[in-house]
Amino acid sequence: MEPSKLKDHVFKKGKFTTPLNTIMTPLNDDDSWSYGRLPEYLWIGLVLKKYGRSVGLEKIYKIILILHELAPDLFAPRMSDVLSLESPVQASFYEQVLTIMPKDTIAPLTLLLTQSKYPVFAEFFCTPTLDIKRRQDVILETMQNLMDHQTYEATDIRFVVLYFELISGRLNILKEQGDLLREYPTLDHANEKMRMIRPMIRSMEMMSLHLEKINKEYITLFWGGISKMTDCNLFTIKFKNEDKDIATYLEQLHEVFIYLSQLFTSVNPLDEKMKVILGIATYSYKRFKEAANHNLFNSISGRGCIRVMIENYIMLKYLLKKESEHQNIWREYQYYGLGLYKLVLARHRECQDLNVTSHFDKDYIEALVNEFIIEESVDMDTRYFDQQNIRLKAEAVNEKDLFGLYYDYDSSFEHGLWGAIRESSLVKCHNPAHQYHCVPDVDDNNNLKSVLPDCIMIMRKTLMLLNELYGLPDALYEEVKNFDV
Numbered sequence: 089m090e091p092s093k094l095k096d097h098v099f100k101k102g103k104f105t106t107p108l109n110t111i112m113t114p115l116n117d118d119d120s121w122s123y124g125r126l127p128e129y130l131w132i133g134l135v136l137k138k139y140g141r142s143v144g145l146e147k148i149y150k151i152i153l154i155l156h157e158l159a160p161d162l163f164a165p166r167m168s169d170v171l172s173l174e175s176p177v178q179a180s181f182y183e184q185v186l187t188i189m190p191k192d193t194i195a196p197l198t199l200l201l202t203q204s205k206y207p208v209f210a211e212f213f214c215t216p217t218l219d220i221k222r223r224q225d226v227i228l229e230t231m232q233n234l235m236d237h238q239t240y241e242a243t244d245i246r247f248v249v250l251y252f253e254l255i256s257g258r259l260n261i262l263k264e265q266g267d268l269l270r271e272y273p274t275l276d277h278a279n280e281k282m283r284m285i286r287p288m289i290r291s292m293e294m295m296s297l298h299l300e301k302i303n304k305e306y307i308t309l310f311w312g313g314i315s316k317m318t319d320c321n322l323f324t325i326k327f328k329n330e331d332k333d334i335a336t337y338l339e340q341l342h343e344v345f346i347y348l349s350q351l352f353t354s355v356n357p358l359d360e361k362m363k364v365i366l367g368i369a370t371y372s373y374k375r376f377k378e379a380a381n382h383n384l385f386n387s388i389s390g391r392g393c394i395r396v397m398i399e400n401y402i403m404l405k406y407l408l409k410k411e412s413e414h415q416n417i418w419r420e421y422q423y424y425g426l427g428l429y430k431l432v433l434a435r436h437r438e439c440q441d442l443n444v445t446s447h448f449d450k451d452y453i454e455a456l457v458n459e460f461i462i463e464e465s466v467d468m469d470t471r472y473f474d475q476q477n478i479r480l481k482a483e484a485v486n487e488k489d490l491f492g493l494y495y496d497y498d499s500s501f502e503h504g505l506w507g508a509i510r511e512s513s514l515v516k517c518h519n520p521a522h523q524y525h526c527v528p529d530v531d532d533n534n535n536l537k538s539v540l541p542d543c544i545m546i547m548r549k550t551l552m553l554l555n556e557l558y559g560l561p562d563a564l565y566e567e568v569k570n571f572d573v
């Protein structure tokens with residue numbers, strides 16, 4: 089089966105209108121386009137959205153000429169700068185703007201620029217007939233196309249910003265650049281030439297950024313207002329839920345382990361090596377069976393399952409490989425594990441406030457630690473078994489990829505590292521007003537990709553190893569070995 093592609097899921101949901109990288113890019117940087125500048129220039133976006141590119145740019149051209157005439161000290165057509173102008177100047181500007189376009193064009197901004205805070209603006213642009221929902225929708229639709237700083241729409245706005253800077257005299261450019269800029273509003277975005285002009289505009293618009301003083305108060309007011317007004321729009325990632333019927337496979341596996349277990353009890357009941365090997369393999373089998381019985385293949389616990397199956401397999405190979413270098417590696421391996429149990433036991437004995445309902449059962453663990461030898465003779469070694477961590481062990485048995493590609497990834501889930509937390513427990517919100525933040529995935533909107541194929545792959549490797557050592561019945565071995573999803 090071909091692994092599912094993220095892209096496919098995205099588009100199948102049919103919810104997605106902007107490229108993935110837009111909503112995956114961190115945004116809340118004062119200088120960044122979407123966080124720090126878009127709120128200032130959203131008014132231009134509203135005009136372009138209403139009139140379309142060609143008519144919109146003409147109207148804005150007239151507007152910025154008026155602005156420059158009224159406020160020759162302004163270097164950028166920023167909303168916060170306009171709102172900071174003296175009241176009579178603001179009033180005069182708005183009055184002239186309204187001769188170029190009706191007030192409903194930028195009226196949606198009154199949602200944020202309220203009477204109490206910006207009385208002059210509100211007085212000119214308040215439109216009671218435009219209800220709150222409609223104002224929100226217009227703002228969100230406009231922002232959606234502008235959040236990515238490279239869209240055509242964002243570039244059009246950045247062109248206006250740049251043009252205003254040229255009018256204001258803050259920026260000097262080469263004649264050839266000026267010629268290209270003048271052509272920009274007349275050319276369609278599909279025009280070949282635009283492939284060169286657009287990046288030029290974007291980089292030039294950035295040039296004077298360091299001269300700008302960010303109006304933090306306005307930016308905060310904008311995001312604070314817009315983010316609270318609108319609801320989350322969750323963008324969920326749904327991988328295919330594992331639905332492969334593995335009942336027959338589970339039966340065959342059961343047969344394999346029953347066969348090996350009977351072989352052990354009837355032929356070699358005292359074979360320490362066989363006990364350890366079958367113990368480890370059975371642990372893998374049980375983890376796999378648990379995942380199957382409880383349908384954990386798409387869950388976080390499923391990742392714990394595949395991780396331990398890999399670790400067990402690497403350990404098996406490692407023990408076999410190092411067997412000859414040790415007096416009795418099988419016994420050492422058991423003592424090592426029991427030593428770790430003994431350590432916890434000792435801590436438990438010293439702990440005053442014992443929780444009787446804890447899943448650690450002192451009496452039972454004590455019995456296990458003392459099962460065949462007296463506890464006092466068990467060393468407690470808190471280092472890795474054989475002083476090699478799992479990565480080194482994997483390398484020693486030529487399973488570096490298994491470790492690097494799988495085990496490490498799944499370890500993030502077992503240790504609660506951020507990658508795993510982000511992947512499994514947070515869900516993306518597709519609302520531009522929320523800056524595409526992540527919210528807790530309390531209700532399992534996301535799921536994880538199935539671990540079943542990997543579990544089968546590791547089980548196959550484990551079975552091959554067991555077959556080499558103990559010889560499984562041919563027909564049965566062929567069936568389990570060749571099972572695939």
Ligand SMILES: [Zn+2]
Binds near residue numbers: 522
């Ligand atoms: Zn949200």
